[in-house]
Amino acid sequence: MSLGSWVAGLVAANDPAVKKAALLLTAGSLADMVWTGRATEHIRASLAGQIDVTQLNRAWSLLNLENYVGQLARPGLELQIVLARRDTVVLPHLSERLVAKLRQAGAKPDVLELNCGHYSFALPPYILRPGLRTLRLLAG
Numbered sequence: 001m002s003l004g005s006w007v008a009g010l011v012a013a014n015d016p017a018v019k020k021a022a023l024l025l026t027a028g029s030l031a032d033m034v035w036t037g038r039a040t041e042h043i044r045a046s047l048a049g050q051i052d053v054t055q056l057n058r059a060w061s062l063l064n065l066e067n068y069v070g071q072l073a074r075p076g077l078e079l080q081i082v083l084a085r086r087d088t089v090v091l092p093h094l095s096e097r098l099v100a101k102l103r104q105a106g107a108k109p110d111v112l113e114l115n116c117g118h119y120s121f122a123l124p125p126y127i128l129r130p131g132l133r134t135l136r137l138l139a140g
Helices: 003-014 030-036 038-047 053-059 065-072 092-104 128-139
Strands: 020-024 078-084 110-114
Touching: 003 020, 003 065, 020 128, 030 038, 030 053, 030 092, 065 092, 078 092, 078 128, 110 128
Parallel strands: 020 078, 078 110
Antiparallel strands: none
């Protein structure tokens, strides 16, 4: 989930042996996630005055999943993306932007939007649907 899913996305984009990826509560731009998320306010505060989000995006461009949508849209890679509508850690519009860019690149991700927050996602009933969908993805 979250940062782990972002890492999984980088692996899926760069390793053609990966055939399935479930990206739960993540977005494309690590810089934007760090800059806007409640859980990373301390990181933003430590950078404030020295660098802005545009500069951080440029510095971390190699880590931006949005720069790998072509690889993530490759034939044979099944993508599942779950986002939380009330997420204050990974803001929903950041996840939506990644989904839109994937679709523009020709990917057909299985997208599930839940009406929960980042941390409530892990609790019933929210975790049940994505958990079952992920099991089906990985078992299929």
